[in-house]
Amino acid sequence: MAYSWDNRVAFIVRYLYDIDNNGYLDAHDFQCLALRTCILEGKGDCSAARLQKYEHVMLSLWEEITQLADFDKVPDYDGTISVEEFKQAVKNSCIGKKYEDFPQAMKAFIETNFRMLDINADGLLGVEEFRYDCVQRMVVDDIKVIDDAFHSLLNDDDRRKGGLALSRYQELFAQFLGDQxxxxxxxLLFGPLEL
Structure with missing residues (x-):
């Protein structure tokens, strides 16, 4: 059940987008996400130019999500996207699709997320970076669980490279959302999931 499509999409909302943890998405989440991404990718530095870039990416993503997901639009638009509305939008725009066919702002978010996770900026998501990402979101008492999750993602080419390149991460992210x-x-792209 933890790896059902519904739970995976709910995970995306809860741990990647709903920054203030109030149970729904709104523009404030994406403004905070821009700042978080800028600081994490900059390893504490937050230049005005990079922040402006991420504000553009994240607010474009928010606008795209509202176009795809806010099914209770004007005249009663409430400015929020529920988990169920988000699931329906993902179902409409991602199920059975490859990364290249995803909405543009979602692709920009995925690429930005990869860069944020690639702490050493070597173009690969390695096991250490994967561990760092996982322990920020979940309670884990055995590193082997995280390492096993990481190694389950790797194909032979990934093993030769020493981790996940951006193109492979994009492919896996598309599967995470698009494969029911x-x-x-x-x-296990984000480690062991909880219910």
């Missing part, structure tokens, strides 16, 4: 099966390879 409970056992797709990308289930």
């Amino acid at each position: 099966s409970d056992n797709c390879q990308a289930n």
Whole structure:
């Protein structure tokens, strides 16, 4: 059940987008996400130019999500996106699609997320970076669980490279959102999921 499509999409809302943890998405989440991304990618530095770039990316993503997901639009638009509305938008725009066919702002977010996770900026998401990302979101008492999750994502080419390149991360992210099966390879892209 933890790896059902519904739970995976709810995970995206809860841990990647709903920054203030109030149970729904709004513009404030994406403004905070821009600042968080700028600081994390800059390893504490937050230049005005980089912040402006991320504000553009994240607010474009918010606008795209509202176009795809706010099914209770004007005249009663409440400025929020519920988890159920987000799931329906993902279902409409991502199920069965490859990364290249995803909405543009979502692709920009995925690329930005990869850069943020690539702490050493070597173009690969390695096991140490994967660990760092996972422990920020979940309670883990055994590193082996995280390492096993990481290694389950790797194909032979990834192993040769020493981790996940951007193109592979994009492919796995697309599977995470676009494959409705409970056992797709990308289930562990964000580590072991909770219900």
